[in-house]
Amino acid sequence: MLVLEFKTYGKSSQFKAIDEAIRTAQFIRNSCIRLWMDVKGTGQNDLQKYCAVLAKNFSFANELNSMARQASAERAWSSINRFFENCKKGIPGKKRFPQFQKDCRSVEYKTSGWKLADDRKTITFTDKKNIGRLKLKGTRDLGFYSIDQIKRVRLVRRADGVYVQFCVDMNRLEELEPSGNAVGLDVGLTDFYTDSNNQTIENPRFLRKGKRRLKMAYRRVSKRVKGSINRGKARQILGKRHLKISRQRKDHAVKLARCVITSNDVVAYEDLRIKNMVKNHCLAKSINDASWYQFRVWLEYFGKVFGKITVAVLAAGTSQECPKCHAIVKKSLSTRTHACQCGCMLPRDFASALIILRRGLATVGHTGSYGLEPCNALAMVRTKLGSNYAVRA
Template sequence: MIVLEFKLKGKPQQYRVIDNMIRTAQFIRNKALKYWMENQGVKLSDLYKQCAVIAKEFEWAGKLNSMARQASAERALIAIQRFFANCKAKKPGKKGFPQFKKFSRTVEYKTSGWKLSSDKRHLAFTDGFAAGSFKLVGSRDLHFYAPDEIKRVRVIRRADGYYAQFCINVERVEEALPTGKAIGIDLGLNHFLTDSTGTTVPNPRHLRKSEKGLRIAQRRVSSKKKGSANHRKAINRLARKHLKVSRQRKDFAIKTALCVVKSSDFIAYEDLQVRNMVKNPHLAKSISDAAWSQFSQWLQYLGKVYGKIVVAVAPQYTSQNCSACGNTVKKSLSVRTHACRCGTVLDRDHNAALNILAKALRQAGIDLNTAGHAGINGAIRSLETCNRGDEWQQ
């Protein structure tokens, strides 16, 4: 499944109709959730039937396409299933009991309720709301995909406009030449990442660089009268600045992950528990700004697309143990150099990256002393060869 996104270009009155569609989808989702709360053992088929009842009871709700109503009920069921899964797994802390939505920003259609023009550059909604036709603005081309391959169309409201996402049922597979390299990656705040060859990628710190502009925009919001047009405009300007930071962070994560995947056949990274790490009030902002989780997700996804092996290992003791002799060298977070009595002196993150790679190879069942590792696409010859200092280009 791949997702192609386009910006919707239409008239102001059409955007107001989309707002009504989003509010209706939110209403149906909340109604489905309430029905589950009042009835035990509710299944998806029961929620589908309840959607039909809601459409008859509320005339304006019936304007939304029937499959769009079902998609809203499915969202409620996903929240319910996530709650039960967390309870079954005995997840510590709050289990995420489903909550009613107040500020939804999306409405989702399945295979009906919308129609593409013959040139596939315009999208029209054909349900009772009659939002009309919108021009699709984007660089991707829908001509490569058959209409029956588009399984869902999701409309999203953002600070800078409205977007349509097409969920296409195709498998993305990219060809990449084997490189014969294996690397371990240590994620950090001083450098975004350090690999097992000693190569570092600087931390961009997108939020830190934009903080001054965000503070000014926030003060302007506070100075305006609540409920006024100027207040709404100030909120929108602030939201746009936050949206820009979010997009910068995502773009950096994708490009860095793509570079790592293309340059190596075997990638090992530490499976950080970011949710627990951000509880530290001194490092929470910097950790969130680094977006380690987003980078890890793209690393896993692109590894599957390019047919590379991506392994996540536990981060415990990767910084404390010596990568050469295995002895434990205790050091605080402020100590940035690893110095062992065996004579090994390395940067702390470089030492951790070597430990992460070694742990991942053991986890994958690969003998470090054996040449010709068939488990790494038949291209990795030995750990020494992998770590002799070949650098990948950012």
């Protein structure tokens, strides 16, 4: 599934209608959650049928397209199903019980309720919410895809406007010549990552750099009267500041992950549990600012697109093991140089990257965030790179 996003332009009355459609989608989702909580044994089909009951009892719900109502019920069921799956797997801690949504920002249509123009530059929503015709502006060309390939259309409200997302049913696959390289990546806070070739990438620290403007935006919000128009404007400015930082992080992760994947045939990285790492309140802000998980997600995605091998290895002990004699050398986080009795002396992150690469070449493939099938990494390396492959240290 490929998601194409375009910014929309229209009248203020149209954007008010979009906000009303989003509130209606939120109402349907929360009503389905309430039905599941009150009536024991409620299933997915019961939630779909309940959408017709809501449309009959509430006129504003009837104004929303029927497939958009079903999509909202599917959102409710996905949260319920996630809770059941967490209980079955025995995940420790909270099982993420379904919650009522307080701040919904999108409404999703399926294959009806909308119509694209022949030139693919405008879209018209045909339900009774009176959204009407909206202009589309983006860098992608929808003319390459047929209408039958578009399975979902989302209206998403953000701080800087409204966007339309098209979910296109297609598999993105690209072919590249084998580069003959394999690399291990050790992410960090001083440098974004250090690879097994002793190359480092600077940590951009977008949140730290935008801290001054964020403080000013927060100060403006705190000085405005609650419920006033000026407070709403100040909140919108604050939202734009945060949106810019999140876009900077995504842009950095996408470009860097694509560069790493296209330059190597095998990429090994640590299987980090970010949720547990941010419990350290001293490092939580810096870890979130680095956005390691987003970088990993895009590594796995581009690995699937370009047919490259991505391997997540166990992170435990990668910074303590000697890459030369494999002895365990205990060192604190402040110790940045690896010094072993065998005479091996390397920068800590470089030594860790070598261990990550070695583990990656000796383990099976990783089923990542995008559902990649497990594979034998060593067998694929021999097939793609030949039997005379050697790791460059």
